[in-house]
Amino acid sequence: MLVLIDNANLYEIESLYTEYPYDGVTTNPTILRNEHADPIKQLKAIRELLPKTSQLHAQVVSSTTEGMIQEAHFMLDNIADDMFIKIPVSAAGMKAIHLLKEEGVNITATAIYTAMQAFMAGKAGARYAAPYVNRLDNMGADGVQVATDIHNMFRIHNMESDVLAASFKNSQQVLNLCRKGIGAVTAAPDVLRSLIKHDATFTAEENFEEDYYSLINEVKGFRMKKN
Numbered sequence: 252m253l254v255l256i257d258n259a260n261l262y263e264i265e266s267l268y269t270e271y272p273y274d275g276v277t278t279n280p281t282i283l284r285n286e287h288a289d290p291i292k293q294l295k296a297i298r299e300l301l302p303k304t305s306q307l308h309a310q311v312v313s314s315t316t317e318g319m320i321q322e323a324h325f326m327l328d329n330i331a332d333d334m335f336i337k338i339p340v341s342a343a344g345m346k347a348i349h350l351l352k353e354e355g356v357n358i359t360a361t362a363i364y365t366a367m368q369a370f371m372a373g374k375a376g377a378r379y380a381a382p383y384v385n386r387l388d389n390m391g392a393d394g395v396q397v398a399t400d401i402h403n404m405f406r407i408h409n410m411e412s413d414v415l416a417a418s419f420k421n422s423q424q425v426l427n428l429c430r431k432g433i434g435a436v437t438a439a440p441d442v443l444r445s446l447i448k449h450d451a452t453f454t455a456e457e458n459f460e461e462d463y464y465s466l467i468n469e470v471k472g473f474r475m476k477k478n
């Protein structure tokens with residue numbers, strides 16, 4: 252399962268990559284707005300910061316097929332020609348997904364709230380489908396179940412699409428999808444850090460360190476030193 256960072260802050264992305272080898276960055280217009288910078292320059296800077304093997308996903312904002320395609324071309328020409336273009340699964344978006352796929356563009360279908368939207372986007376040619384897990388939960392639906400249904404439908408129908416689940420509030424939602432074998436998740440920095448953090452691990456590490464160095468003081472000739 253790929254694990255991506257849903258954020259556009261250069262400092263945050265760099266510091267997360269220093270802590271762990273993530274698989275890329277996803278953004279949307281709201282995430283970019285938080286940076287108060289030219290979005291194309293910001294996306295270019297993110298691309299330059301990332302290792303070559305990492306993915307970058309960025310979203311179009313037009314509501315017409317023609318506008319989406321133009322924006323996609325602009326992003327591919329001005330940011331990176333191998334980036335993933337995120338397209339919302341409106342009727343216009345479905346058509347844009349199909350036409351861009353014919354050009355060989357990597358597409359992530361986004362703003363997905365139902366399994367059938369994802370299925371149709373996959374059939375149209377989207378490489379990834381991004382259901383909004385926590386937003387679904389907040390609507391009284393089961394976000395993990397919707398994402399799992401999409402994953403199962405892609406596999407049952409031998410499609411080349413994968414779930415890139417987005418919108419997480421906590422690590423439990425990520426764990427539940429990891430158990431199902433979905434292709435990818437993208438989450439905000441606080442959720443990503445919570446995937447690893449556990450106070451008991453910290454305490455165990457402290458206790459081991461304490462015991463080890465008390466042993467050094469006890470045993471003559473024990474040479475390993477604390478750095």
Ligand code: G3P
Nearest residue numbers: 257278279386417418419
């Ligand atoms: O890109 C869409 C996804 O990141 C939305 O997340 O936290 O705004 O629901 P959130």
